[in-house]
Amino acid sequence: MNRNVAIVIIILVVVVIAGYLIWLRSKVQPPVSPQITEEEVVVSPSPEVTPSPSATPFATPGAKEATGSVKQKTSTPGGTAR
Numbered sequence: 001m002n003r004n005v006a007i008v009i010i011i012l013v014v015v016v017i018a019g020y021l022i023w024l025r026s027k028v029q030p031p032v033s034p035q036i037t038e039e040e041v042v043v044s045p046s047p048e049v050t051p052s053p054s055a056t057p058f059a060t061p062g063a064k065e066a067t068g069s070v071k072q073k074t075s076t077p078g079g080t081a082r
Helices: 003-028
Strands: none
Touching: none
């Protein structure tokens, strides 16, 4: 038998034995169940938030509306005026 083939077979045997031992350990080890611990939870009331006066996003009744008095420029292909 070639020396390289013997090394590959030894490595494969070690991997198979390690896999078997890991599988066996999972079968023998008792399953860990989550432990329920009773912890005392203290809920403290949060302080009430008082609204502060702020600027409103609404327009005032006497304000003028924006009009379309400014015409937009149209772009030309190439970016130069012709």
